[in-house]
Amino acid sequence: xxxxxxxxxxxxxxxxxxxxxxxxxxxxxxxxxxxxxxxxxxxxxxxxxxxxxxxxxxxxxxxxxxxxxxxxxxxxxxxxxxxxxxxxxxxxxxxxxxxxxxxxxxxxxxxxxxxxxxxxxxxxxxxxxxxxxxxxxxxxxxxxxxxxxxxxxxxxxxxxxxxxxxxxxxxxxxxxxxxxxxxxxxxxxxxxxxxxxxxxxxxxxxxxxxxxxxxxxxxxxxxxxxxxxxxxxxxxxxxxxxxxxxxxxxxxxxxxxxxxxxxxxxxxxxxxxxxxxxxxxxxxxxxxxxxxxxxxxxxxxxxxxxxxxxxxxxxxxxxxxxxx
Amino acid sequence: xxxxxxxxxxxxxxxxxxxxxxxxxxxxxxxxxxxxxxxxxxxxxxxxxxxxxxxxxxxxxxxxxxxxxxxxxxxxxxxxxxxxxxxxxxxxxxxxxxxxxxxxxxxxxxxxxxxxxxxxxxxxxxxxxxxxxxxxxxxxxxxxxxxxxxxxxxxxxxxxxxxxxxxxxxxxxxxxxxxxxxxxxxxxxxxxxxxxxxxxxxxxxxxxxxxxxxxxxxxxxxxxxxxxxxxxxxxxxxxxxxxxxxxxxxxxxxxxxxxxxxxxxxxxxxxxxxxxxxxxxxxxxxxxxxxxxxxxxxxxxxxxxxxxxxxxxxxxxxxxxxxx
Numbered sequence: 001x002x003x004x005x006x007x008x009x010x011x012x013x014x015x016x017x018x019x020x021x022x023x024x025x026x027x028x029x030x031x032x033x034x035x036x037x038x039x040x041x042x043x044x045x046x047x048x049x050x051x052x053x054x055x056x057x058x059x060x061x062x063x064x065x066x067x068x069x070x071x072x073x074x075x076x077x078x079x080x081x082x083x084x085x086x087x088x089x090x091x092x093x094x095x096x097x098x099x100x101x102x103x104x105x106x107x108x109x110x111x112x113x114x115x116x117x118x119x120x121x122x123x124x125x126x127x128x129x130x131x132x133x134x135x136x137x138x139x140x141x142x143x144x145x146x147x148x149x150x151x152x153x154x155x156x157x158x159x160x161x162x163x164x165x166x167x168x169x170x171x172x173x174x175x176x177x178x179x180x181x182x183x184x185x186x187x188x189x190x191x192x193x194x195x196x197x198x199x200x201x202x203x204x205x206x207x208x209x210x211x212x213x214x215x216x217x218x219x220x221x222x223x224x225x226x227x228x229x230x231x232x233x234x235x236x237x238x239x240x241x242x243x244x245x246x247x248x249x250x251x252x253x254x255x256x257x258x259x260x261x262x263x264x265x266x267x268x269x270x271x272x273x274x275x276x277x278x279x280x281x282x283x284x285x286x287x288x289x290x291x292x293x294x295x296x297x298x299x300x301x302x303x304x305x306x307x308x309x310x311x312x313x314x315x316x317x318x319x320x321x322x323x324x
Numbered sequence: 325x326x327x328x329x330x331x332x333x334x335x336x337x338x339x340x341x342x343x344x345x346x347x348x349x350x351x352x353x354x355x356x357x358x359x360x361x362x363x364x365x366x367x368x369x370x371x372x373x374x375x376x377x378x379x380x381x382x383x384x385x386x387x388x389x390x391x392x393x394x395x396x397x398x399x400x401x402x403x404x405x406x407x408x409x410x411x412x413x414x415x416x417x418x419x420x421x422x423x424x425x426x427x428x429x430x431x432x433x434x435x436x437x438x439x440x441x442x443x444x445x446x447x448x449x450x451x452x453x454x455x456x457x458x459x460x461x462x463x464x465x466x467x468x469x470x471x472x473x474x475x476x477x478x479x480x481x482x483x484x485x486x487x488x489x490x491x492x493x494x495x496x497x498x499x500x501x502x503x504x505x506x507x508x509x510x511x512x513x514x515x516x517x518x519x520x521x522x523x524x525x526x527x528x529x530x531x532x533x534x535x536x537x538x539x540x541x542x543x544x545x546x547x548x549x550x551x552x553x554x555x556x557x558x559x560x561x562x563x564x565x566x567x568x569x570x571x572x573x574x575x576x577x578x579x580x581x582x583x584x585x586x587x588x589x590x591x592x593x594x595x596x597x598x599x600x601x602x603x604x605x606x607x608x609x610x611x612x613x614x615x616x617x618x619x620x621x622x623x624x625x626x627x628x629x630x631x632x633x634x635x636x637x638x639x640x641x642x643x644x645x646x647x648x
Contacts, residue, residue: 121522143610145640147624149470150523177522194520198445198501199474199625199641286467300471301523316469317523 002027006037007046010058019055044087045131063131063213065111065240073245079107079138079255080248086110088130090117093207096137097193100203106141111244118209120189126209129218133229134210134240141203143259146196149204150301150316151263153178153192156206158269159251160188164210165273167246168234173275176294176303176320181275184322185228187211208247213237267297276303279323283315290315291324326351330361331370334382343379368411369455387455387537389435389564397569403431403462403579404572410434412454414441417531420461421517424527430465435568442533444513450533453542457553458534458564465527467583470520473528474625474640475587477502477516480530482593483575484512488534489597491570492558497599500618500627500644505599508646509552511535532571537561591621600627603647607639614639615648 005027009018020031027034038048038056045062067085074080082105089095092110099108115135118126128135142152157178164180164187165172175181180188191207211229219227230238258266271277276294283290283305292305292313302314329351333342344355351358362372362380369386391409398404406429413419416434423432439459442450452459466476481502488504488511489496499505504512515531535553543551554562582590595601600618607614607629616629616637626638 122524146473146518147471147626147640149520153522192522194470194518196470196473196518196520198477198516200446302471316471 003037003041006034007041007058010056011061015057017051017054017057022055063237063240065113065131067111070241070244073241074248077107077245077248077252079252080109080245081105082108084108084110086112088112088114088116091115091119091207092135092137093119093191093193093205096139096205096207097195100139100195100205104139106139108139109136109248110138111136119191119207120209121191126189127214127219127223128209129214132211132213132215132218134208134212134244136244137205137207139203140206140255142201142255144201145199146194146201147199148263148301149192149194149196149201150177151258151266152204152206153190154270154297154301155254155258155263155266156190156192156208156251158266158273159254160190160208160210160247161273162269163247163250164188164230164243167243168230168238170230170234172273174270174273176274176276177301182228182233185233186226187228187230187233210243210247212240212243263299263301267299270297276320281323282321283318284321285315285318294320327361327365330358331365331382334380335385339381341375341378341381346379387561387564389437389455391435394565394568397565398572401431401569401572401576403576404433404569405429406432408432408434410436412436412438412440415439415443416459416461417443417515417517417529420463420529420531421519424463424519424529428463430463432463433460433572434462435460443515443531444533445515450513451538451543451547452533453538456535456537456539456542458532458536458568460568461529461531463527464530464579466525466579468525469523470518470525471523472587472625473516473518473520473525474501475582475590476528476530477514478594478621478625479578479582479587479590480514480516480532480575482590482597483578484514484532484534484571485597486593487571487574488512488554488567491567492554492562494554494558496597498594498597500598500600501625506552506557509557510550511552511554511557534567534571536564536567587623587625591623594621600644605647606645607642608645609639609642618644 009023020034023034024031042048047059049057049059067083089112092112096110112135114130115128118128118135120126154177157174161172161174161180170182172180172182178190179186189209193205195202213231214229216224216232280293292307294303295306296304298304298314302316305313305315307313333347344358347358348355371383373381373383391407413436416436420434436459438454439452442452442459444450478501481498485496485498485504494506496504496506502514503510513533517529519526537555538553540548540556604617616631618627619630620628622628622638626640629637629639631637
């Protein structure tokens with residue numbers, strides 16, 4: 001039996017019960033077969049109400065990404081010309097990496113409704129429930145030496161922050177290097193994985209997770225202290241296609257600006273959006289802990305930390321704690 | 325039949341013929357079986373002379389790397405504590421990369437007698453015939469940000485150049501960034517592949533190919549213009565175990581020096597060994613061609629090029645041509 005046809009019967013009669021007998025006649029299948037297909041649709045996110053007397057009624061259809069809608073919004077953009085869309089994956093990052101090794105073009109995008117092994121920074125997990133967020137990875141082949149890879153991390157944070165602020169009006173800021181926060185709670189994760197041969201970047205995979213329409217029930221209780229979604233903070237749902245398309249346009253503009261004019265315009269934009277500057281923080285670096293005040297970005301992507309003795313130290317890599 | 329036992333019969337009577345009848349009786353196998361095993365030994369690099377009347381005589385045994393000998397020479401060294409030795413592989417680089425993804429420790433070494441898909445810079449091939457060279461890759465987990473990865477390429481060239489010069493007395497120099505040359509001909513290839521997550525290096529695979537005992541017949545004719553081996557240039561064979569062990573000791577010393585004191589002592593050593601400085605060359609960069617005189621290394625690993633107008637430009641990534 002064609003599941004699409006079964007679904008169409010319900011979509012044609014919004015809110016109404018369709019009796020099993022009716023379906024059975026229309027599609028020429030047994031009542032047991034219908035029941036099995038309803039189960040499958042439920043597993044894919046459709047919600048039904050079943051009544052022994054009246055039959056089945058479609059309550060809600062899952063919020064699925066429309067690749068067609070997304071492609072329409074991305075006409076003229078290089079990023080998003082090749083979209084690979086998946087229902088469920090382990091991690092879009094791993095798919096994109098494998099594709100890049102096989103020669104995937106710059107701008108190729110991997111998007112999934114759900115990740116079962118979503119990855120965050122430093123091997124941490126990343127919650128990626130079905131249909132509620134944007135879990136995607138894109139292939140970059142920037143013509144800059146490995147040296148400049150950390151600049152791309154900061155550029156990505158700037159592009160995403162500018163796009164989300166504009167779309168939602170929410171007070172989103174960047175915590176160094178690339179966390180986006182609303183009132184101290186994390187709204188998004190960015191992870192750039194680079195592969196280089198000597199001083200040449202072979203490719204970079206930019207992984208982007210955006211908690212768009214997650215509800216409080218989607219988070220473990222202890223995470224609600226540190227994480228939020230656009231929906232929780234903005235008290236409305238957002239079109240994921242629109243969020244992706246707007247981000248990709250912003251990203252592409254900044255990426256071209258960067259390739260033409262270098263990192264300094266990005267530094268200016270980053271500093272304007274940063275919530276990390278001017279407050280005393282503790283930094284955990286591979287060389288040990290230090291306390292100081294972040295005062296700006298360096299060209300290299302390092303953050304300039306003013307220490308207690310007034311000296312300034314560039315920090316390339318660290319975990320930054322809450323303001324002290 | 326045990327091939328080792330067959331071999332032992334010959335090794336016990338160096339230079340002498342062993343008759344088929346004799347072998348047949350000793351090992352209880354047919355003449356055909358003996359012939360098949362001799363063929364297998366020949367395929368593995370053993371050379372025999374066959375006489376219908378006298379039997380077989382062992383002419384030479386292949387030059388196989390002795391891991392035990394190597395381990396003895398590397399006592400107290402971290403690099404080389406875990407040696408994975410292979411007869412034939414596609415590429416030691418790919419093996420090391422897969423192992424690093426699975427968590428292999430710093431200093432883990434992959435060595436092969438032969439590579440059938442040896443890789444050089446920029447996807448080029450690398451000739452790696454059986455038993456004649458050193459084809460190896462090592463896993464590094466340096467505690468420096470991605471930023472500094474190109475410094476490791478230069479450090480590796482310095483370590484290899486110092487070690488090979490000392491061992492062989494040959495006039496070996498470094499062409500930027502990491503080719504080792506004897507009188508303009510390439511003696512070795514170095515390829516560092518990095519994997520990073522944001523600004524953190526996850527691991528680096530250092531691939532090292534050294535043309536130790538290759539003969540002219542091992543090279544395609546057109547390559548002999550640009551390539552040589554320690555044997556061709558020095559007119560003698562060298563112990564590969566000794567070459568590997570000496571390099572790994574030198575490498576480890578410089579690597580620790582680098583982690584303690586930073587890149588500046590390495591710059592001094594590199595500049596002293598370089599054959600690239602002071603001569604006008606053409607550089608092909610991703611941004612186009614330029615002509616100038618290399619005058620030194622920067623802290624970043626970039627080479628400083630003095631242009632015709634006297635200005636100085638750091639070049640991060642380029643192919644450097646012959647002196648003009």
